[in-house]
Amino acid sequence: MNYFDLPRLFVLPFLFIIGCCIGSFLNVCIYRFPAKLRLRDQLRSLVSHGSGCPRCAASIRWHDNLPLIGWLILLGKCRSCHRSISPRYPLIELLTGILFVAVYQIEMPANFWGQVPDAGLLSPDGPQNIRDLWTPAVWLHLRYLLHISMICGLIVATFIDFELRIIPDGSTVPVMIFAVLLSTICGQTFLVPLWFQDASVVTSLRHIAPDWLQPFIFSWDGLSFAIQHPHVHGFLVSIAGLMVGGGIVWMVRIAGFWVLKQEAMGFGDVVLMAMIGSAIGWQPVTVVFFLAPVLAIFAALLAWITRRDREIPYGPWLSIATLLLILCWPFFWPLARRIFDMGPFVPFMALFMFVSLVVCLQLVQIVKRLFGFSTGTDDDPGEGGWSSADHLSYYNSERPDDQTGQWTRPLWPGGRAGQGTSHYHQWRNGRRE
Numbered sequence: 001m002n003y004f005d006l007p008r009l010f011v012l013p014f015l016f017i018i019g020c021c022i023g024s025f026l027n028v029c030i031y032r033f034p035a036k037l038r039l040r041d042q043l044r045s046l047v048s049h050g051s052g053c054p055r056c057a058a059s060i061r062w063h064d065n066l067p068l069i070g071w072l073i074l075l076g077k078c079r080s081c082h083r084s085i086s087p088r089y090p091l092i093e094l095l096t097g098i099l100f101v102a103v104y105q106i107e108m109p110a111n112f113w114g115q116v117p118d119a120g121l122l123s124p125d126g127p128q129n130i131r132d133l134w135t136p137a138v139w140l141h142l143r144y145l146l147h148i149s150m151i152c153g154l155i156v157a158t159f160i161d162f163e164l165r166i167i168p169d170g171s172t173v174p175v176m177i178f179a180v181l182l183s184t185i186c187g188q189t190f191l192v193p194l195w196f197q198d199a200s201v202v203t204s205l206r207h208i209a210p211d212w213l214q215p216f217i218f219s220w221d222g223l224s225f226a227i228q229h230p231h232v233h234g235f236l237v238s239i240a241g242l243m244v245g246g247g248i249v250w251m252v253r254i255a256g257f258w259v260l261k262q263e264a265m266g267f268g269d270v271v272l273m274a275m276i277g278s279a280i281g282w283q284p285v286t287v288v289f290f291l292a293p294v295l296a297i298f299a300a301l302l303a304w305i306t307r308r309d310r311e312i313p314y315g316p317w318l319s320i321a322t323l324l325l326i327l328c329w330p331f332f333w334p335l336a337r338r339i340f341d342m343g344p345f346v347p348f349m350a351l352f353m354f355v356s357l358v359v360c361l362q363l364v365q366i367v368k369r370l371f372g373f374s375t376g377t378d379d380d381p382g383e384g385g386w387s388s389a390d391h392l393s394y395y396n397s398e399r400p401d402d403q404t405g406q407w408t409r410p411l412w413p414g415g416r417a418g419q420g421t422s423h424y425h426q427w428r429n430g431r432r433e
Contacts, residue, residue, distance in 0.1 A: 015097075020093045020096060022152060023067060023093035027089050030160055033171060034164055039170055053081060053083065056080050058079070058080035064079060071089060099151055099155075103148055103326060104144060106329075107140065107147065108140060108144065139188040139189070146179060146189050151323065154272075154319035155319075158320075161313040161315035169271065172274075176271075183278070184238065187233060190226075190233075190234065190281050191283075191284055191333075193233070196340065196341075198341035202342065238278045241278050241284075243277070243282075246273055246277065248273065248289050249269050251354055255358050258358060259358060259362050260365070265314055269314050272315050272318055273285060273289065291321040292318045295320055
């Protein structure tokens with residue numbers, strides 16, 4: 001008997017309940033992480049004290065702390081002081097429970113007695129070809145554990161970033177470490193191998209490539225390496241995803257600093273993408289990076305139209321793009337695979353795209369200057385330049401006498417004495433106060 005082959009009518013409600021309970025814990029993380037700066041302090045805050053009302057500090061009873069049910073019983077108010085409790089808490093619990101169920105439905109085959117390729121995330125290059133290490137049911141559930149842990153970290157990072165525009169390390173670094181360790185131990189949690197290429201595509205490109213590129217055009221079967229050295233391969237997949245995910249955002253930061261003279265993306269986004277890459281690999285995290293702007297552009301336009309705000313938190317859109325990739329993997333991967341089939345040419349394409357990004361940003365800045373728009377750089381005053389308020393602040397800080405431009409009036413002499421201007425005032429006005 002396969003102990004994992006349980007009826008979905010039993011598994012899915014159980015996962016929903018577990019997800020709601022985990023969502024209650026995520027609420028604690030969202031509330032406590034921003035108050036601490038260091039990772040150690042953020043993790044310690046989770047066990048330092050129990051939950052209580054932020055207004056009256058009354059401890060929350062265990063039956064009031066039940067996911068979803070507790071908030072409904074209290075009608076959204078504290079039992080002691082009757083202060084309103086934000087509906088965000090039950091919504092996060094409900095969202096977490098739904099995602100636990102949805103991801104399980106997508107990732108797991110309908111029947112474990114059937115064929116493993118029925119699982120939604122598996123592709124022709126996926127790890128279903130490695131079957132001598134774990135039974136399919138075991139490693140599919142381990143991969144589900146990895147992905148759902150990543151999604152929990154994304155939920156915490158998203159809601160903190162939406163509200164405060166920061167991403168604490170507590171929401172990313174522990175998941176990143178867990179992803180590297182689990183990928184190394186299991187060796188089968190990857191979506192696609194570390195490296196693959198279409199031999200026919202590479203052969204065709206080799207004929208048209210210049211001579212100096214010929215040494216970089218190599219052939220290597222990543223799937224065979226995964227079968228021979230599964231644990232090493234799992235470690236390399238996770239590390240490569242970590243480096244590529246964080247490296248892509250870091251390069252965008254560099255481009256923004258070169259051209260815009262400001263941070264285009266925060267360092268929290270770098271760590272967030274590194275965490276995502278450590279869980280899903282470098283090819284999928286690259287797809288996430290290009291999918292996120294498509295989702296974020298509408299939010300950016302809405303923020304600019306309604307509030308004239310040119311900055312939006314980018315972490316939530318990276319999280320949404322990751323979740324969308326997991327749920328729609330059979331749709332996205334056939335499209336993205338055509339790019340990664342080029343094998344050795346992928347790094348050169350990445351370099352070309354980075355140079356193109358710098359050039360495009362520079363062209364946009366030039367066009368803005370030509371049409372008289374603010375470029376937002378240090379050498380362009382624009383909206384953040386020298387305003388009348390700045391002029392008054394400078395004037396007030398530079399004048400030695402607080403009565404400059406006013407009628408002289410009696411003041412306490414100790415004030416000018418402390419500023420060292422008493423003798424100057426006596427000489428100018430010819431009298432003592």
